[in-house]
Structures are given as C-alpha cells and as structure tokens.
Amino acid sequence: MMQELLLFGALSVGLYFLLLMTVLKLPRCKSTAKLHRKTAIVTGANTGIGKTTAMDLARRGARVILACRDRGRAEAAIQEIVQETGNNQVIFMQLDLASLKSVRSFADNFLRSESRLDLLINNVDFNCLTTHRDLVLGSNSFQLFQNYSHSKLCNILFTYELAKRLQGSDVTCYSLHPGQYTSDFY
Numbered sequence: 266m267m268q269e270l271l272l273f274g275a276l277s278v279g280l281y282f283l284l285l286m287t288v289l290k291l292p293r294c295k296s297t298a299k300l301h302r303k304t305a306i307v308t309g310a311n312t313g314i315g316k317t318t319a320m321d322l323a324r325r326g327a328r329v330i331l332a333c334r335d336r337g338r339a340e341a342a343i344q345e346i347v348q349e350t351g352n353n354q355v356i357f358m359q360l361d362l363a364s365l366k367s368v369r370s371f372a373d374n375f376l377r378s379e380s381r382l383d384l385l386i387n388n389v390d391f392n393c394l395t396t397h398r399d400l401v402l403g404s405n406s407f408q409l410f411q412n413y414s415h416s417k418l419c420n421i422l423f424t425y426e427l428a429k430r431l432q433g434s435d436v437t438c439y440s441l442h443p444g445q446y447t448s449d450f451y
C-alpha cells in the first residue's frame with residue numbers, strides 16, 4: 266500500500282511538472298521596445314501585476330505614474346523600481362478608484378502637471394469582488410466562478426465600448442488576461 270502511494274505521489278508530481286513545461290508554459294514577452302519620452306499611468310501599481318508592469322515600463326525608459334490609494338505603499342514601490350531600473354521618472358499620484366471624487370481629482374492633477382499620456386493601464390479590480398480570494402482559498406462554489414466570469418466579461422465589454430467611442434482617434438484599446446501570477450490577492 267505504501268509503495269503504491271509513493272508511486273502515485275511520484276507520478277502526480279511528474280505529471281504536474283510535465284504540464285508546467287508543456288501545456289501551462291506561457292510565452293514570455295521578448296519585445297525590446299524602448300519607451301523614452303512616453304508617459305504611462307498604471308493603476309494599483311504598488312504591488313502585484315501592477316508593480317511588475319510599472320517596473321517593466323520604467324526599465325524601457327517611460328515616465329511612469331503610479332496611481333495608487335496609499336502613499337506609503339506607493340513610495341516603497343517607487344523606491345524599489347527606481348533602484349532596480351535606474352529610471353527616476355517614476356512618480357506617485359493619489360487615486361482611490363472606489364471614489365469618483367478621487368477619480369476626478371486624479372484627472373485634474375494629471376492634466377495640470379503632465380503634458381501627455383501615451384499608455385493607460387487599468388490594472389485594479391475591486392476588492393469588493395471577493396471572488397478571486399474565495400476561489401483561491403478553496404471555495405468551489407459555481408456562483409463565485411460566475412461572478413468572476415462576469416467581472417472579466419465586464420472588462421472586455423468596457424474595452425469594446427471604449428474602442429468604439431475612440432474610433433477615428435489614434436487611441437487603441439486592449440483587454441488582456443495576464444496569466445496566473447502569485448500576488449497579494451492570489
């Protein structure tokens with residue numbers, strides 16, 4: 266019995282690594298594009314995917330605005346990004362996406378202090394959708410998965426509508442799934 270269990274364990278681990286190296290292996294971005302003289306906003310950039318994105322943009326030379334709700338957390342991230350990339354054009358602007366007042370005040374500040382915007386990365390998901398955390402913590406309720414799916418569908422529909430409204434301008438819109446990433450939330 267013990268031998269069978271060990272064999273089963275070894276086969277499962279083997280299968281997991283096989284899947285990891287084949288089906289689950291996602292392509293890496295190989296772009297060497299530079300972004301000097303470009304300005305980017307990344308929302309929720311003090312941690313997780315937002316921080317990694319801000320780091321990459323800074324490494325490519327962009328001026329990066331970390332649009333975050335907590336100054337302390339944002340400044341800690343900025344310090345890390347500047348240290349890692351050598352780009353000191355990384356700044357904090359206060360934004361709490363749960364408050365439209367804060368969104369308007371962010372937009373005013375941005376328009377007053379910046380002369381251009383080249384990239385806007387809408388990275389935040391509201392914490393009020395506890396779907397992600399519950400899913401990861403083991404709840405397998407179908408309802409939770411449906412909520413998660415609806416939230417992702419909303420992202421896609423929003424992008425379609427934005428693209429439609431901006432038709433004829435030079436602005437292009439994309440929605441994407443970043444793949445699985447170990448972050449504060451997941």
Ligand SMILES: NC(=O)c1ccc[n+]([C@@H]2O[C@H](COP(=O)([O-])OP(=O)(O)OC[C@H]3O[C@@H](n4cnc5c(N)ncnc54)[C@H](OP(=O)(O)O)[C@@H]3O)[C@@H](O)[C@H]2O)c1
Binds near residue numbers: 363
């Ligand atoms: N991680 C994955 O595997 C994965 C997979 C698919 C999609 N995604 C999507 O990728 C995005 C980022 O995920 P993540 O895993 O990097 O999450 P995370 O580590 O939890 O980071 C979320 C960021 O959003 C900020 N935030 C939350 N509510 C905010 C608000 N009201 N105003 C301003 N900022 C707010 C957080 O700020 P605080 O630090 O102040 O809380 C934090 O900086 C989400 O939209 C998620 O759905 C992630």
